[in-house]
Every structure is written in C-alpha cells, then in structure tokens.
Amino acid sequence: MQTTPTQSPSDRWRFHRAVWRWHFYAGLFVLPFIAWLALTGAAYLYQKPIDRWIHHDLKVVEPTRGTPASASAQIAAVEAVAAGRTFRYTLPERADGSVEIGVQQPDGTRDVYYVDPGTARVLGSLPDKGTFSGVVRRLHSLDLVGRWASALIEIAAGWAILLVITGVFLWWPRGQRGGVTRVRGRPAQRLFWRDLHAVTGVWVGAVLLFLALTGMPWSLVWGKQVNAWANGHNSGYPAGVRVDVPMSDQRLADATAPSWSMEQARLPASQLAHTRAHARHAAPPQQQAHEGHESHAGMGPGDLSPQPGAIGIDAALQRFNALGMAPGYSVSLPRGPMGVYSASVYPEQVNRQRVVHMDQYSGRILLDMGYADYGVLGRGLEWGINVHLGQQYGSVNRLLLLVACAAIVLLCASGAVMWWKRRPAGGVGIPPLPHARRTVAIVFALLCIGGIVFPLMGLSLLVIGVLDYVLTRGWRSS
Incomplete structure (x- = not known):
C-alpha cells in the first residue's frame, strides 16, 4: 500500500521494494476476483428476504388455520403435474412459507415445486438452485467458469492472503504520519488514492484475511483434502x-x-x-x-x-x-x-x-x-463458514460484512486508480527491483512458505516467480 520507495541502502527499504513488487503482482491478479466476490457476497447476505420478495408468488402463502394437507398428499399433487419422482421435501421456516418439493425428472434434471401446505395446491416451480439466492451463490462461487471454479477460488483466496500480509508490511509506520490513520491530499492527486488505499486496507485487511481463510473449504486441493481428513478423524467426527x-x-x-x-x-x-x-x-x-x-x-x-x-x-x-x-x-x-x-x-x-x-x-x-x-476442527470450520455467510450473529453479522464488502470494493478501486496514476505511459508500472538480488530471493522464499500451505496458490506463485526471474535476467535491477 506504500508505493514510493527511497534509495536508502538500509535493509528495511530493500525489503520494502521487494515486498512492494509482490504486493503489486498479487493485486494485479486478484483484485478483479476480490471485487467480484465482495459484490456477489454482499448480495448473498440478504438472500432470504430478497428471495421472498422476488419469488413472492411461490414462497409466500396464507398461514394455515386448520390442519394442513399431509406431506404425501402434497407430493401426490406435485407428481400429478411433474414427470419425475420426489427426492426431497422441505418444510417452511415461517408460518406463511410454502413447502418446497424437489423432483428429479427422468432425464436427471431437478426442479423444485412450491406447494401451499394448507391446500396442497401447486404454486409453480423453478429449476433446482434457480432462485435469486441460488443464482447469486453460483456467481459467488465462480461456477460460471465450470469445473475449475474451486481451483480459482483457492488461487484467489491464497493471493488475497498474500495481498493482506504484504500490504500490512508496506503500511507499517516507519516514522511517517500521513497515510497511516488519515488520508492526505485531494482526489485529483495520487497521494490521496495512495493514502485511501493504505488506510482502507489496514482497517479491512483483517476481515479480508478472515473471508479468504473461511472461503478455502470450498477450494479444489486444500478444501478437498481438509474435508476428507475431517470426515475420517476424531477432530471431524469423533x-x-x-x-x-x-x-x-x-x-x-x-x-x-x-x-x-x-x-x-x-x-x-x-x-x-x-x-x-x-x-x-x-x-x-x-x-x-x-x-x-x-x-x-x-x-x-x-x-x-x-x-x-x-x-x-x-x-x-x-x-x-x-x-x-x-x-x-x-x-x-x-x-x-x-x-x-x-x-x-x-x-x-x-x-x-x-x-x-x-x-x-x-x-x-x-x-x-x-x-x-463435531470435533474441534469441524466445529471451528463450521463456525467460520457460518460467520462468512453472515448467519451466525444475525443482523449484526450481516451489517458488518456488508460494510466490509463495500470497503473491499473501495480498496480494489483505489488500488486500480493509484496504479493508473503512477504507471508510465505505455508501460505496466511494475515496481522496480531492489539492487540486492539476495533480498528478492529471501522475500520470494518466505512467500513460498504460504504456497506450501495452499498448493494451487503456491504453484501460481512459483510460475510468476520464475517468469519474473527470467524476464529480469536473474532479478537484476535496471
């Protein structure tokens, strides 16, 4: 987040330049994903009331005054108009909610039929996961990219963790007063966007780190391995x-x-x-x-x-x-x-x-x-996921995450504006290398430790590191 290095020969500024370079790379690759996840995540926080509003004719009924129709009668009413067989029956959370009956069609596709529990009247149907919340969840989980969605989640979350760690290092006060807790300058100046990025980042960094870590269970390699391990050991199921x-x-x-x-x-x-x-x-x-x-x-x-x-x-x-x-x-x-x-x-x-x-x-x-x-691991993971979804602490949880999502979008936007104002005409604007190649190697090695914990991020980190090494002729500063 600090973007103006000095030519001081001290170790701290040599490391500062090396870390800044990797912070730039992390932002270059992950900021669009982070902004997308923040926007779709903010929409998902309020998915239940939005679902009731958008799908009101299907999800909301008059509360049943007498004895409701039996579940078997409701299922029979659905199967009379559907070609398939019922595979799931979901009761309403509220007294004015409809029953949801999942039907698997002969071709394997699934639909959800909505039924008035008092009269067994079929209100209509949607494809399984075809509600507003289902669509938003698919967008948030990057399902649009197909089978590699969980791989992208792991890579994006890993780079987001790297972005936060390097950002805090760059923000850390080194005698300066501005850009630590307050924003200097005016919107027309690059200094304003630099300070806005730094101050926003340090306040929202902890939340971004939490969201990245609690989003990892849905990832391809890390999530799959932890899931399989949790389901086979006492820490998951005693x-x-x-x-x-x-x-x-x-x-x-x-x-x-x-x-x-x-x-x-x-x-x-x-x-x-x-x-x-x-x-x-x-x-x-x-x-x-x-x-x-x-x-x-x-x-x-x-x-x-x-x-x-x-x-x-x-x-x-x-x-x-x-x-x-x-x-x-x-x-x-x-x-x-x-x-x-x-x-x-x-x-x-x-x-x-x-x-x-x-x-x-x-x-x-x-x-x-x-x-x-659940075991200790299972309880911890489930709690983290519930907080990630904005559920565990009700309205307070959702409101805090909504503010955090807005701050994350601001963080991404300010980083993009700051880069645009700094980059040279016709160039990418990659931060310059420090004079000591050993410093770059040490920083890269430290970052690779995180790559061991999150393998897919580590693989992409290794690829970028090799390319950077080759294109700079062995990390030689120009």
Whole structure:
C-alpha cells in the first residue's frame, strides 16, 4: 500500500521494494476476483428476504388455520403435474412459507415445486438452485467458469492472503504520519488514492484475511483434502458419533446441500435391506447374482420409487418432528431398498445444525448428529463458514460484512486508480527491483512458505516467480 520507495541502502527499504513488487503482482491478479466476490457476497447476505420478495408468488402463502394437507398428499399433487419422482421435501421456516418439493425428472434434471401446505395446491416451480439466492451463490462461487471454479477460488483466496500480509508490511509506520490513520491530499492527486488505499486496507485487511481463510473449504486441493481428513478423524467426527450400523455408498450431498464438513458423509443403510444382503450370501450363486444386480439398480440415482414395507413420508415426518428438528428442515427421501430418510437443517446459529438418518422400514433412528458432536476442527470450520455467510450473529453479522464488502470494493478501486496514476505511459508500472538480488530471493522464499500451505496458490506463485526471474535476467535491477 506504500508505493514510493527511497534509495536508502538500509535493509528495511530493500525489503520494502521487494515486498512492494509482490504486493503489486498479487493485486494485479486478484483484485478483479476480490471485487467480484465482495459484490456477489454482499448480495448473498440478504438472500432470504430478497428471495421472498422476488419469488413472492411461490414462497409466500396464507398461514394455515386448520390442519394442513399431509406431506404425501402434497407430493401426490406435485407428481400429478411433474414427470419425475420426489427426492426431497422441505418444510417452511415461517408460518406463511410454502413447502418446497424437489423432483428429479427422468432425464436427471431437478426442479423444485412450491406447494401451499394448507391446500396442497401447486404454486409453480423453478429449476433446482434457480432462485435469486441460488443464482447469486453460483456467481459467488465462480461456477460460471465450470469445473475449475474451486481451483480459482483457492488461487484467489491464497493471493488475497498474500495481498493482506504484504500490504500490512508496506503500511507499517516507519516514522511517517500521513497515510497511516488519515488520508492526505485531494482526489485529483495520487497521494490521496495512495493514502485511501493504505488506510482502507489496514482497517479491512483483517476481515479480508478472515473471508479468504473461511472461503478455502470450498477450494479444489486444500478444501478437498481438509474435508476428507475431517470426515475420517476424531477432530471431524469423533469415535461413537456414527452408530454401529452398516453404511451405504450414498452420500448426504447427493440429495441435499449439507454443511461443508458433512459433504463427504455417507448415509447409513436401512436394516431390512441389510438383513436381505446377509441372506443373499447364503443363497445359491445364481440367486446371489440376480439379487445383487437388483440391489445395485436400487442404489441408482433415479430409483426413487417407494419401497414395499417403508413407513412413508408422513410417518417419517411425525418422528422427525417428535425429535424437535428446527423449523425449515429438509427430508431426503430413500433411494432404493438400502436408502434412508435423512433430515437435515442448517439454521443461522451453528449450534442448531442437525442431521438425522432414519431407517425407512422400522423408523429407527440410525444417526442423530448435531454441532456438539463435531470435533474441534469441524466445529471451528463450521463456525467460520457460518460467520462468512453472515448467519451466525444475525443482523449484526450481516451489517458488518456488508460494510466490509463495500470497503473491499473501495480498496480494489483505489488500488486500480493509484496504479493508473503512477504507471508510465505505455508501460505496466511494475515496481522496480531492489539492487540486492539476495533480498528478492529471501522475500520470494518466505512467500513460498504460504504456497506450501495452499498448493494451487503456491504453484501460481512459483510460475510468476520464475517468469519474473527470467524476464529480469536473474532479478537484476535496471
């Protein structure tokens, strides 16, 4: 954020010039992403009230005065107008909210139908994740770029962390008074934009660092590895949290949108199907092969037909309600003979998160997991993500993040204006190298430590470092 180096031979100014160069590179690559994430993130903070306003005809109904229609009647009303099968049933959070019924079409696409719970009248439908909040979330997560979105998130978040660390080093007071806590000059002057960038950066830097770190769980390499590790160790799911039941190959994320730490969680298998599986092993080989093929087909993503002997959605909801599930929970319907009813809810307060799996035949609870059952790592990550989403502390959380998002956009804009005013005509304006090549190498080596922690950022850092080394003939200052 400090942009005018001196020719002092002291170590601090030599390091200052080297750090400034990498701060420039970080800003060059990451500022457009940061501005985009701040703008889309600000919109997502208020996604629920905006959703109710934009999709009012689908999401808002007259509160039910009498006995509401049964869930099975609501599902039947939807399947009478839809070509597919129901895979998810979501209760409303509020008394004037509609029921949301997810339907998987024969071609594999998914739609959500909105139903008045009092009358079972179908209000309309949208593609799954087709609401305002769904679109904004896709924009925020960079889904527009396709399969490499999570890789870009990791690279952008890693460079944002590097940007904050180098920015604080450059801002650190070295006897100067201006540009530390106050802005000097006027908007026509580059000094004004330099000070505005520095002062804004130091105030919002901690929030930007927090958002970058808590956004990492959605990244390709770092997030995937931490997720897999958290789901296989006591720090994620302590011993005894998963009860002693056979596990299926299905995952909770196949039917609903679970919290980050539950994305890799497998679903238990219903006991009647497990008993049948044991019986198959004692059957003749020909019968084993035939039944094994049927069982495998039953596990497929399109097999949503009700199974003989299952208790049904109405009885399942009665049991879930008796457990005290928070309002607005979703129930994923069983898939095939080994499937289970899975209820999940992720309210604003992270300590109310809960996932319950129920045997589809006996109604027995196979797993009942809440936030308190997570390990230290799982609880910390879930808390960070909830704060990142503006949920954990209600309106105060959202308002603070909204102000932070505006400050981040200002930080990006002031950095761009400052660079534009400083750059030479026809040039890029890369900060000059210090005279000592050893200083550049030391700074680069220190930054590579962060690259080890965040591999994709480290790989891009290495590429830029090699190019910089080659193009400057071995980091020789001109």
